[in-house]
Amino acid sequence: MIRTQISLTxxxxxxxxxxxxxxxxxxxxxxxxxxxxxxxADESRPWMRHAGMVESGxxxxxxxxxxxxxxxxx
Amino acid sequence: MARKAEAYVDTxxxxxFVDRSDTHHPLFRRLFSxxxxxxxxxxxxxxxxxxxxxxxxxVRGLQFLAMIEDLRPLQLLAVGAVEQEGAVRVMRRFSDxxxxxxxxxxxxxxQKHKIGGCWSTDFHLGLAGASLVINEH
Numbered sequence: 305m306i307r308t309q310i311s312l313t314x315x316x317x318x319x320x321x322x323x324x325x326x327x328x329x330x331x332x333x334x335x336x337x338x339x340x341x342x343x344x345a346d347e348s349r350p351w352m353r354h355a356g357m358v359e360s361g362x363x364x365x366x367x368x369x370x371x372x373x374x375x376x377x378x
Numbered sequence: 379m380a381r382k383a384e385a386y387v388d389t390x391x392x393x394x395f396v397d398r399s400d401t402h403h404p405l406f407r408r409l410f411s412x413x414x415x416x417x418x419x420x421x422x423x424x425x426x427x428x429x430x431x432x433x434x435x436x437v438r439g440l441q442f443l444a445m446i447e448d449l450r451p452l453q454l455l456a457v458g459a460v461e462q463e464g465a466v467r468v469m470r471r472f473s474d475x476x477x478x479x480x481x482x483x484x485x486x487x488x489q490k491h492k493i494g495g496c497w498s499t500d501f502h503l504g505l506a507g508a509s510l511v512i513n514e515h
Contacts, residue, residue: 354445356398
């Protein structure tokens with residue numbers, strides 16, 4: 305690990321702390337995960353940085369797309 | 379298309395790839411890590427983008443579009459009036475099913491281009507005989 309310093313606005317810092325707390329991870333881990341979404345880990349497969357980019361909490365997420373996009377019947 | 383597509387990619391495959399909560403995420407993570415030539419349409423991209431707008435926000439929506447740009451093995455098939463007529467024929471053939479126009483377009487294009495494989499978690503895409511990848515793994 306390489307230690308570094310960054311500057312954030314108070315708003316950015318508060319939002320980042322809140323999101324880290326929501327996910328149950330440290331602020332440093334949140335920033336590392338955020339960086340990984342911006343920097344391709346493998347230049348030959350840049351799309352893989354997007355794998356698992358969200359965590360909806362729904363195990364049937366891909367089967368519930370129509371309900372999300374088009375709404376429920378009735 | 380530079381080389382013949384081996385599979386059609388449905389919206390559900392893209393969402394399973396990006397959503398680590400999804401049951402099929404490990405499968406699609408593995409499939410997309412070494413993909414063959416793939417095709418989809420702008421309808422699928424629009425659905426994926428809409429999913430992010432509805433569930434998250436415009437920032438995540440733009441990240442999804444960036445993923446589509448990064449996903450170089452995925453080619454977009456053109457969709458115009460002729461293809462829409464084909465999709466409507468599919469919807470009439472399967473009028474007992476809740477097919478979206480995007481589903482029907484996928485079924486039509488797989489038949490038109492003789493694409494036997496389908497990356498989807500939605501059984502609708504297999505109605506006309508396409509082989510769903512989730513049933514093979």
